[in-house]
Each structure stands twice: as C-alpha cells, then as structure tokens.
Amino acid sequence: MVHQPDPGGRSGEGEGAALSAAPDTIAAIATAPGRGGIGVVRVSGPKTREIAAAILGRVPEPRHAHYSPFAAADAGPIDEGIAILFAGPHSYTGEDVLELQGHGGPVVMRELLRRCVELGARIADPGEFTRRAFLNDRLDLAQAESVADLIDASSVEAARGAARSLAGEFSRRVNALVDALVELRMHVEACIDFPEEEIDPADRAAQTRRLEGIRQDLAALLEDARQGEVLREGLTVVLIGPPNVGKSSLLNRLAGDEVAIVSDIPGTTRDYVRATISLEGVPVHLIDTAGLRDSTDPVERIGIERTWQAVDKAGAALFITEAGMTAGAEEGQQKARLPRGMPVANVVNKIDRVAAPAPGPVKKGAAVTLAVSARTGQGVGALRDWLLEIAGWQPHGEGLFIARERHLRALRAASLHLTQASQVQPFELIAEELRIGHLSLAAITGQFTADDLLAEIFSRFCIGK
Numbered sequence: 498m499v500h501q502p503d504p505g506g507r508s509g510e511g512e513g514a515a516l517s518a519a520p521d522t523i524a525a526i527a528t529a530p531g532r533g534g535i536g537v538v539r540v541s542g543p544k545t546r547e548i549a550a551a552i553l554g555r556v557p558e559p560r561h562a563h564y565s566p567f568a569a570a571d572a573g574p575i576d577e578g579i580a581i582l583f584a585g586p587h588s589y590t591g592e593d594v595l596e597l598q599g600h601g602g603p604v605v606m607r608e609l610l611r612r613c614v615e616l617g618a619r620i621a622d623p624g625e626f627t628r629r630a631f632l633n634d635r636l637d638l639a640q641a642e643s644v645a646d647l648i649d650a651s652s653v654e655a656a657r658g659a660a661r662s663l664a665g666e667f668s669r670r671v672n673a674l675v676d677a678l679v680e681l682r683m684h685v686e687a688c689i690d691f692p693e694e695e696i697d698p699a700d701r702a703a704q705t706r707r708l709e710g711i712r713q714d715l716a717a718l719l720e721d722a723r724q725g726e727v728l729r730e731g732l733t734v735v736l737i738g739p740p741n742v743g744k745s746s747l748l749n750r751l752a753g754d755e756v757a758i759v760s761d762i763p764g765t766t767r768d769y770v771r772a773t774i775s776l777e778g779v780p781v782h783l784i785d786t787a788g789l790r791d792s793t794d795p796v797e798r799i800g801i802e803r804t805w806q807a808v809d810k811a812g813a814a815l816f817i818t819e820a821g822m823t824a825g826a827e828e829g830q831q832k833a834r835l836p837r838g839m840p841v842a843n844v845v846n847k848i849d850r851v852a853a854p855a856p857g858p859v860k861k862g863a864a865v866t867l868a869v870s871a872r873t874g875q876g877v878g879a880l881r882d883w884l885l886e887i888a889g890w891q892p893h894g895e896g897l898f899i900a901r902e903r904h905l906r907a908l909r910a911a912s913l914h915l916t917q918a919s920q921v922q923p924f925e926l927i928a929e930e931l932r933i934g935h936l937s938l939a940a941i942t943g944q945f946t947a948d949d950l951l952a953e954i955f956s957r958f959c960i961g962k
Contacts, residue, residue, distance in 0.1 A: 522548070523621035523629075524613040526606045527961035533601030535578075538609045539961055540618055541626055545593035548616045549582060552597070552609075559584040567597060567609055575612060576605045590626055591633025624958025628951065631943060638943025638954070639668050639904065645958050646729055646899045654778025655728045658899040667725075667898040670718050671941050674911075677711050678935045685931060688924045705919070712915050719908045723889060725900035731773070731780030732888040735807050737831070738817035743846040746871035747817060748772055748785040751881070776881055779888050784811065813840040813887045815880075819847040820868070840887045842867055844880065849873050903954075904941050911937040 522542025528535070540548055546556045552575075557563040559582050566577045578599035588594040599605055614620065624645070631641045643662035650656035661667070684704055736744045752772040770785040784807050808814060814835060835841060842865050849870040865883060869876035911934040918930035943951075 522618040523625055524548075524610055524618035525621040525626070525961035526610055527596070528601060528606070530603070532603065536599055536601035536606040537961075538597045538599070538606060538613060539621075539626065540595040540597075540613055541588075541590045541592045541621075541629060542618065543593070544617045545595045546582070548613055548618060549580065549595050551616050552612060553580050557582045567599060567612075569608070569612060570615060575608050576600055586633065586635075589635065590629040591635045592629060621960060622955075623960050624955030624962060627958060627962055628955045631951075637665075637668050638951075639671070639941055640665060641943075642901060642954060643667075643899055644962060646901075648959060648962070650899075651731070651773070651780045652728070652775045652778045654897075655780070655899065658725055658728050658897050662725075662898040662900075667722070667900065667904075668942050671938055674711060674715055674718065675935065675938050675944075677707070677714075678931060678938065681707050681711065682928065682931050682935065685924055685928045689928060708915065708919055712912070712919065715908065715912050715915065719905070719912060721897060722900035722904055722908055725898050726902060726905055727779055727888050727890060728897060729899045729901065731782055732813060732884065733782040733784065733811045734813045734815060734884060735784045735786060735811040736815045736817060737786050737808060738815075738844075739822075742817050742819045742822070743871045744817050745770070745785050747815075747844070747846060747869065747877075748783055750871045750874060750877055751783060776885050776888075777890055779885060779890050781884055781888070808834075808839075809836060811839070813842075813884070815842050815844045817844045817846055820845055820851045842880070842883055844869055846871055848875060907937045907941045910934070 520543060522540065522544040524538060524540045527537040527539040550556050552567050553563070553565045554568065557565075557580050561581070563580045564578070565580050567575045567580075569575050576599040578597065580598070581596045583589065583594040583596075585592040585594070597609060599609060610620075627636070627641050627644050630636045631638055636644075640663055643659045647656060647659035647663060650659050681704065736748060738744055748770065752774055772783045772785075774781050774783065786803070786807055816832060816835075832841070845866065845868045847870060848868045849872055867876060867880050867883060869880055871877075914930045914934035914937065918927045918934065921927055921930065
C-alpha cells in the first residue's frame with residue numbers, strides 16, 4: 498500500500514478507528530449451487546487448523562494436496578476428496594484457509610458445511626472472504642471489486658478487463674497519481690510551514706508544472722476508466738416508433754436471432770422485449786417496445802405506457818420509421834417527450850422497398866439519421882458504429898481495465914479539486930484542494946473508505962467468495 502501523510506488508515510474520510518477482520522472462523526460452499534463433478538467448501542479463520550484436524554484426522558501440510566476421507570462427528574464418512582491448507586498470511590484472506598474439494602452433490606456439500614459449523618465455524622456472509630482479503634491487505638478495494646466483476650463479466654473483453662484490474666493495473670495507475678500528489682503536497686505544505694522563507698519563483702513554476710502533469714495523467718486515467726465502466730455496465734438502448742415500422746425485425750437483425758415476434762398486424766408487441774448483444778466487447782442492451790400510437794385497446798395502452806417507462810431508464814434511443822413515411826405532428830410530440838440530452842438516432846427502416854439508393858448516415862447538429870433495412874441488413878453496420886460511438890468506445894481498447902461508477906465519481910472529484918488547486922494562489926487554499934483530491938483518489942483503492950461503503954460493496958458478492 499502507498500504511504501499516506503494523512504493519519505487514520507482505512508477509515509471514513511481519513512478519520513476514526515482502523516478496520517480489522519473479525520476474529521471468528523467462517524465457512525461456505527464456494528462452488529455454484531446445483532450438482533457438479535466437484536464441489537468446494539472453504540474455511541478461513543483462527544479455527545481452520547482445528548477444523549482440518551477433526552475432519553481429516555490431521556492438519557495437512559500447507560500448499561500440498563492431500564487425498565483424504567472427510568469424517569462426520571461419529572467418525573463415519575461424509576465424502577472423500579482433496580484437502581489443501583493455505584497458511585496465513587500467504588493465503589487469499591491473509592488467514593489460515595482450508596479448501597475441501599469433494600463430490601459436487603448438494604447434499605454432500607451441505608453436510609460438509611454443517612460439519613464445519615459444528616466444529617466452530619459460522620456461515621460466511623456474501624463477499625466475506627474477499628472482504629477479509631481487503632482488510633488484511635491481500636487486495637486493495639479496487640482489486641476486491643474486480644473479483645465480483647470477473648465473475649459477472651458478460652463478454653470476453655469484460656473478463657479480460659476485470660482480470661487486469663485484479664492483477665492491479667488500475668490500482669497501480671491510481672497509486673502513481675497518489676505518489677505524485679504526496680510529493681506535491683509536501684512541497685506546498687512546506688511553503689506554509691516556513692512562511693519566513695522566500696519562495697523562489699522557479700519553485701512556484703515547478704509546482705505548477707508538476708500539478709499540470711498530474712492533471713493530465715488523471716484525465717487519461719479518467720478516460721480509460723470511463724471506457725472500463727462501459728465494458729462493465731454496457732449501454733441500454735430502447736427501440737421506439739410507430740407500430741409496424743420494423744422495430745422487432747431490427748431487434749432480431751441486431752441480435753442475430755428471432756428474439757421478438759414479427760407480424761404485419763399493428764400492435765403485435767404489447768410489452769417490451771429485451772436482448773443483449775456484444776459490440777467490440779461492449780454489452781448493448783436492446784429493448785423492443787410497443788408501437789406508439791393512440792389506442793383504445795386497454796392492453797395495448799399499458800404496453801405503450803411501459804414503453805415510456807423503458808425510455809426514461811435508457812441511455813439512448815432509436816426512433817424508427819419506415820422509408821416513404823411522412824412525419825406528422827404525432828411523431829414530433831413523441832420525440833419532444835424523450836428525455837432532454839438523450840442520444841437519439843432517427844432510423845429509417847425498410848429502405849429495400851424504395852427504388853432510390855440509400856443515403857449514408859446524415860448528421861444535423863446533434864441528430865443523426867440512419868437508413869437501414871432490417872430484412873437485408875443494409876445500413877446496419879453504420880447503426881452498430883453509432884451505438885459504439887454513443888457508448889464512448891474507442892478502438893484502442895487493449896489494456897483496458899474494468900471500472901465502476903464509484904471509481905468514476907472519485908476520479909471526477911479528484912479532477913475537480915486539482916483544477917481548483919491550479920486556479921488559486923494562496924498556499925493554504927492550494928494545500929486544501931490537493932488534500933481533498935488526494936482523499937478522493939485514495940478512496941478508490943480503499944486507503945480511506947467508510948464502513949458503510951464496504952458493507953454496500955461486499956454485500957453484492959457471491960457467498961463463498
């Protein structure tokens with residue numbers, strides 16, 4: 498961990514008692530629910546060796562695989578399999594860890610877990626193993642979060658990005674900024690502590706250049722983190738427009754599968770249909786909605802209302818019409834109802850039915866018009882390119898790491914305070930802005946992190962991880 502000039506260790510806003518791992522022993526089934534060839538029960542804590550001796554008849558040699566029966570309380574067999582002991586502090590949690598690898602039947606796993614509890618362990622909370630790894634300095638907070646991101650990855654690129662974060666790529670870049678800020682803060686605070694010394698203008702200029710260099714590095718990290726957040730969360734896009742213009746057909750074309758029912762009967766889609774596609778590794782969540790029109794059908798009206806609910810939650814919209822259709826007042830009213838600032842592409846579908854050649858993408862201000870044919874696929878490539886552009890994807894994705902909204906907020910806050918530090922003259926104000934920016938960056942890796950944030954982060958983990 499990087500040394501910080503602020504006291505308090507891992508605590509809320511740099512103040513309060515340091516966090517520490519609980520002294521009790523935890524156990525959980527670490528493999529997915531259901532039947533499988535192999536199941537794993539994991540134990541961590543001070544009673545780990547005692548539990549190993551009771552179940553295996555001996556304490557296994559650390560980091561060696563031992564084939565052994567797993568004994569019940571009456572010495573009868575629960576199962577047999579491989580036992581591995583990882584001695585703390587050189588283990589995942591930093592404590593003694595025992596992994597019992599047996600047959601993956603649910604009953605066998607539950608009985609083995611029950612035996613661990615009988616011997617003094619308790620059932621682990623979600624994410625508690627990884628939380629202990631964080632509290633025992635085996636992982637920083639950004640790395641700990643990447644464990645869950647690796648498990649939840651929805652594409653190969655997202656999995657690779659999470660693996661880079663777990664390996665410490667994101668943390669190393671954050672810590673490099675923190676180190677640079679620590680050095681700059683020492684110089685600025687020295688100017689405050691020794692006001693009788695005259696500050697050489699060259700020193701002041703050097704501080705300014707150093708701060709500007711940190712700001713540039715932070716801006717580059719923020720851009721990469723924003724792309725990493727896109728890899729993790731994806732982009733939600735809603736397909737809207739009048740009935741029977743080919744929204745469902747376009748969804749099927751983009752998804753490469755018959756996801757939605759296609760019919761010439763207006764109002765076929767009554768509720769929205771979801772499909773997720775991957776564009777250059779970016780998850781794009783497509784939502785096909787009920788056609789927008791005045792309707793007396795109560796079921797269709799419910800579907801239209803749900804369309805607007807989906808629009809409010811989306812990150813972008815495709816407003817779909819068909820070639821040859823004349824825009825009316827109703828279309829203008831529908832577009833005016835879209836959330837302000839939402840990226841919207843006007844998609845003209847069914848261009849294969851008109852004789853004129855299809856134009857390429859047409860941009861007018863912030864608006865873009867794309868001509869496509871859901872039936873033939875013409876123009877769909879340009880639509881995919883637009884979706885990637887809206888998602889903020891850049892082609893230099895190699896080396897990206899996974900980032901979360903929490904990381905982006907911290908980076909933006911740090912950037913804001915460093916900008917303000919560059920605009921003020923008194924050393925006291927500069928020092929305060931640098932201090933707050935420093936704390937914002939340190940919160941990413943968990944060097945200064947509140948207990949309630951930790952509870953929120955780790956509660957979303959799998960049990961046994």
